[in-house]
Amino acid sequence: xxxxxxxxxxxxxxxxxxxxxxxxxxxxxxxxxxxxxxxxxxxxxxxxxxxxxxxxxxxxxxxxxxxxxxxxxxxxxxxxxxxxxxxxxxxxxxxxxxxxxxxxxxxxxxxxxxxxxxxxxxxxxxxxxxxxxxxxxxxxxxxxxxxxxxxxxxxxxxxxxxxxxxxxxxxxxxxxxxxxxxxxxxxxxxxxxxxxxxxxxxxxxxxxxxxxxxxxxxxxxxxxxxxxxxxxxxxxxxxxxxxxxxxxxxxxxxxxxxxxxxxxxxxxxxxxxxxxxxxxxxxxxxxxxxxxxxxxxxxxxxxxxxxxxxxxxxxxxxxxxxxxxxxxxxxxxxxxxxxxxxxxxxxxxxxxxxxxxxxxxxxxxxxxxxxxxxxxxxxxxxxxxxxxxxxxxxxxxxxxxxxxxxxxxxxxxxxxxxxxxxxxxxxxxxxxxxxxxxxxxxxxxxxxxxxxxxxxxxxxxxxxxxxxxxxxxxxxxxxxxxxxxxxxxxxxxxxxxxxxxxxxxxxxxxxxxxxxxxxxxxxxxxxxxxxxxxxx
Numbered sequence: 001x002x003x004x005x006x007x008x009x010x011x012x013x014x015x016x017x018x019x020x021x022x023x024x025x026x027x028x029x030x031x032x033x034x035x036x037x038x039x040x041x042x043x044x045x046x047x048x049x050x051x052x053x054x055x056x057x058x059x060x061x062x063x064x065x066x067x068x069x070x071x072x073x074x075x076x077x078x079x080x081x082x083x084x085x086x087x088x089x090x091x092x093x094x095x096x097x098x099x100x101x102x103x104x105x106x107x108x109x110x111x112x113x114x115x116x117x118x119x120x121x122x123x124x125x126x127x128x129x130x131x132x133x134x135x136x137x138x139x140x141x142x143x144x145x146x147x148x149x150x151x152x153x154x155x156x157x158x159x160x161x162x163x164x165x166x167x168x169x170x171x172x173x174x175x176x177x178x179x180x181x182x183x184x185x186x187x188x189x190x191x192x193x194x195x196x197x198x199x200x201x202x203x204x205x206x207x208x209x210x211x212x213x214x215x216x217x218x219x220x221x222x223x224x225x226x227x228x229x230x231x232x233x234x235x236x237x238x239x240x241x242x243x244x245x246x247x248x249x250x251x252x253x254x255x256x257x258x259x260x261x262x263x264x265x266x267x268x269x270x271x272x273x274x275x276x277x278x279x280x281x282x283x284x285x286x287x288x289x290x291x292x293x294x295x296x297x298x299x300x301x302x303x304x305x306x307x308x309x310x311x312x313x314x315x316x317x318x319x320x321x322x323x324x325x326x327x328x329x330x331x332x333x334x335x336x337x338x339x340x341x342x343x344x345x346x347x348x349x350x351x352x353x354x355x356x357x358x359x360x361x362x363x364x365x366x367x368x369x370x371x372x373x374x375x376x377x378x379x380x381x382x383x384x385x386x387x388x389x390x391x392x393x394x395x396x397x398x399x400x401x402x403x404x405x406x407x408x409x410x411x412x413x414x415x416x417x418x419x420x421x422x423x424x425x426x427x428x429x430x431x432x433x434x435x436x437x438x439x440x441x442x443x444x445x446x447x448x449x450x451x452x453x454x455x456x457x458x459x460x461x462x463x464x465x466x467x468x469x470x471x472x473x474x475x476x477x478x479x480x481x482x483x484x485x486x487x488x489x490x491x492x493x494x495x496x497x498x499x500x501x502x503x504x505x506x507x508x509x510x511x512x513x514x515x516x517x518x519x520x521x522x523x524x525x526x527x528x529x530x531x532x533x534x535x536x
């Protein structure tokens with residue numbers, strides 16, 4: 001049985017690798033997050049500035065440097081900066097989350113041999129995992145670090161050796177280097193609430209080791225933050241020591257939303273299981289027993305208090321929930337695995353996937369008769385990119401997986417469900433590659449900027465690093481807040497060029513458009529302009 005389950009785990013890893021190859025081949029660098037983070041990594045590499053991250057060659061205080069270091073490490077191994085090689089970082093990190101979930105589930109439930117692979121299959125069936133697993137962002141990295149940290153806490157309690165909390169501190173320190181002190185939200189509660197799941201032999205030693213772990217984490221974080229603050233200056237120091245951590249929690253300066261904002265994301269995180277009656281029956285039958293166990297209470301401490309904190313914190317984004325996924329997956333698996341052989345076919349999740357794919361198949365023919373689609377530019381853009389042959393292929397694969405699941409049992413049915421979710425997202429990745437992604441690909445205008453690299457460059461409407469990496473800029477450009485400022489800039493830089501986002505060509509009266517592309521939609525554009533009359 002163990003060999004079979006390990007084979008299922010290998011299939012999940014192979015599928016995840018195939019998804020990465022598809023994404024690396026078809027997904028352009030997405031503005032503004034991915035373009036910004038690769039621009040920071042590029043500028044650090046260009047300046048050999050491994051302590052101070054920069055954006056537009058000025059100190060960048062929004063994120064610590066660990067992700068940028070990892071990107072540059074991969075670039076050094078693969079022969080230089082490229083988008084595909086940068087995507088190796090999130091692929092390795094998300095693969096580490098899958099492997100870490102497998103190993104941690106085995107630690108938590110050593111007497112239940114099915115648990116590790118069931119936990120991985122539950123995680124691999126999460127839409128969130130496919131959405132955030134291969135993008136150049138910080139949350140999956142935080143998820144891997146948090147998983148390592150809470151595993152150290154569990155080991156400290158089970159082995160009765162508080163020195164494991166020093167390793168917890170090491171993991172938290174790397175979390176600080178990944179995304180700042182927010183890592184504590186995902187890792188501190190299992191330590192603080194230890195008496196709720198396994199009372200330590202000596203509370204004094206336990207909490208003393210916890211304080212020592214905090215000091216270790218602080219030392220790791222400060223080993224970067226102090227030199228960076230000295231290099232960056234007082235304003236940068238204030239940002240990294242206060243505004244980017246406590247400031248966001250108390251009163252967000254961006255992404256401020258109500259607690260209800262997270263509701264659809266929580267529903268989507270493990271949607272296939274919420275639609276599966278077998279899971280609800282398992283929840284009723286097994287919840288009390290799981291919560292009554294040490295491992296169950298531990299998992300609740302890993303997931304519930306951080307979720308409450310995220311609800312209370314002012315700034316909210318859907319991807320802030322990503323580090324909760326491994327713990328939640330293991331908890332769900334703990335309920336499903338108990339009666340693994342009796343798990344029925346997940347008919348409802350397969351039916352929903354089939355309905356969604358059927359809707360995609362019919363959408364190009366129905367859309368002309370739907371007024372709201374014609375008025376919604378984004379919906380129209382998505383629908384016009386749909387290819388019937390790709391959708392039919394996805395429907396066929398989903399049908400085969402459903403029929404296969406009827407002939408299998410237990411983990412095999414979960415495997416078929418997770419593979420169907422992978423098929424669903426691969427389908428839309430291929431569909432978007434047909435047309436939608438061209439509205440986000442800045443490579444053409446970056447190449448045009450490169451041909452004018454000797455001229456001064458301005459960017460209108462607040463530069464967020466959109467073109468720094470793609471155009472391989474080696475010097476700062478001028479960021480202008482509004483189009484009205486452009487005439488004054490050209491008065492001082494008559495030989496310059498400017499990148500402008502616009503909707504109507506009439507907005508560019510008095511300027512000559514050298515090049516333009518659709519940007520984020522067919523009716524919005526990004527153009528490169530110069531003063532009327534051309535280069536002086």
